[in-house]
Structure formats: C-alpha cells, structure tokens
Amino acid sequence: MSHSTEIDSKEAWSGGQSPFRVSYGKMMMWFFLISDALTFGGLLVSYGFIRHKWPEAWPKAEHVFTHFPFVEQHLPLAYVGLMTFILIMSSVTMVLAVEAGHRNDKKKVIVWMFWTIVGGATFVGSQAWEWYHFIHGTAEGALRQVWDMETGKYVEQIVYGANMTVNEYGPAQFANYFFFITGFHGFHVFSGVIINLIIFLNVIKGTYERRGHYEMIEKVGLYWHFVDLVWVFVFTFFYLL
C-alpha cells in the first residue's frame, strides 16, 4: 500500500502532490464528515446540558425502551442492543466491500454492498418501530404536569406516550431531544441507504470496473462508518447513561 508510506515533511509541501496523500474526493468527504460531526457534537452537548439541569427528573432508558418485536415480555434495552449490533455489522460488511474494491473484485463488492444496504434498511425500520412505541406509550399512562394554555398554569393530567409537548416517561425535553437526535441520525442512515443503493447499481453496471478503481465505495464507506460512529455515541448517551 504505497499511499500509506510516510513522506519527508519538506518534500510533502513542495507541490506536485497531495501532502495528505489522499485524492480530492476522499479529502472533501472527510471535511464534510468533520462538519457533520460538529453538528452532532453540538446536539449531544446541548442534550448533556439539559440532562444536568434535571438530574432527578430525567427518565432511565431501561424504563422507557422495554419492548421487543413479537415478544410480550419486559426486555429492557434488548432491542436497541440488537439495532446497535445490526448497524455495527453493516459497518463491517461495508469495510469488506471497500477491501474487495481495492482488489477490483466486482463480485465480492456486490455481495458486501448488498448486505450493507440490507443492514441499513433494517436499522431504519427498527428505529421507526421504536418511535412508534415511544409515541404510543403504555396502556396505563402516567400522571404528569401539563402546561394548560387557557389558565396559564401547570395542571395534573394522565399522559399516554410522548410527543413534542408532553411525555409520559419524564420531562418533555427528553422526548424532544430523543425525536430530534435519533431523527437526525435516522435521516442520515436513510440517506446513507439511498447513496449506497446508487453506488451499488453503479457497481453492477460496471462503472468502477471501467474506471480502474473502486474509490467511490471507499467514499460512501466513510459516510456509512460515520453514521455508525454517531450511533455509538447516541446509544451511550441516550440508552446506557
């Protein structure tokens, strides 16, 4: 792998080559990811602020996310654990597609890209399922302080599920941040699946075979790993802590 060899720093900046030893497209993908990471970083920082403001009222994730599809039992955090596993797994298949691309192995690229798309779509579907249960809430509901617009006071009311103004499980901010951050991440996964699908079709058509390199797979791979990376943090701050 000749691009990985370290170069003399004087020679590197003297022109005629990239001092970073990467192509323009990959460099720009990295810059885009840094800016996107700053957006997610900002969201998680503001989430951390609100959480520190309400340390006693903040709900525990294991009391909120207890459902598992087709199983009636109380299984806290099991489904989100499975979702995390699916996303990490699809990251692995993506990196295997990138590796196959470096050997110009079209068949293997198609196989691994296919599984990456399947994993991504499963993750988006699981997130929709989790949102559905969070919005719907439990059959019993919970007594919460709700702001009454008419009297301008907080009144006690039974709340079922969560939306942008009320939340069965805790402060309304918990629901707001959950919808905003997981929604923003879910949209990234969704667009990642679409981009992967486009590149997948290009691989089948043989666009990259004719080009002589599969760098496009590497670029969408960077984006896909980034989505996984963000989920690792969202998982920790929303579900584990």
Place this chain on the structure above:
Amino acid sequence: MSEFHDDYPQYELMANHSEEEGKKIRRTLWNVFWIMLAITIIELIIGSMAPSHGWSGTAWLQFLFIGLTVVKAGFIVMAFMHLGHEVKFMKYVVLLPYTIFMLYGIFIILNEGIYSGQPVNKAKMDHIIIDQQKALTNHDLHHDGAAATEGHKEGHKEEAHH
C-alpha cells in the same frame, strides 16, 4: 481511467492492493469486529445489571460507559475509516480541530449544566421560562391555543377507551 490527471499522482489507484495483502487486512477487520461486539455485549450486560445492584448513575459506571464508547469510536475511525493508515498530516487535520472543539463543549456543559442544576439557580431560570410561556400564551390564546388544548383532551379520551 481518469482523463483529467497529468503527472499528478493517482491516489485512487495507489489504494489498490494484492490478494495476500487483502487476506491480512480482512483478518484485522474481523478482529476489530469481534472486539467491538464484545464491548457492546459487556455494556449491555452491565447496563441491565445496574438497577438491581444500585449502580445506576454512579460516577464509575458513567466513566466506564464513556470510556468504552471512546474505545469503540477509536476502532471505527482508525480501522474501519482507515484513518490509522493515512499519513500524519491527514490524521491531524481530521482529529485536532474536532477534539479541541469537543473538549471545550464538554467543559461548557459540565460547568453550565451543573450550575443550572443547583436548586437555587434552577428556580431562577424556571421563573424566566414560566414568564416567557405566559407571554406566549397571552399572544396565541385567541388564535389557536384554545383549539390545540381541546384536541389534546379528546385524544386522551380516545386512548382511555381501549
């Protein structure tokens, strides 16, 4: 093949490697996957044991989770995103600005969040929020505020039936 390059090095083609190199790379990637899977399972086991053992919300547990998360993030960035194999300049350009910014962000949430979480300051801030909400209520009350509350109540009645 690209037409628009002259004598500029083609980094796209330099990334290609042989069959034997590929085998070695694949082995490393699978090892990374097993480590990440093990970390996730450990996190979930500790997380599900926490409530019954009284560990929930303890400082050591939070530091453990954050530490394991950073380890996982490191594996993703260095192995999967291949940053570990890029040249030194590339690593610095990606990691340094972000790390500095996020360290500042972490400092500011801990500082401000803990301040506003103290009961004295919280009461002060709640008063501001309540005043703002009152001002907003007086403003929209005659437009759609009343209708919206009506809708909420109906929704709850429906839920209670089944």
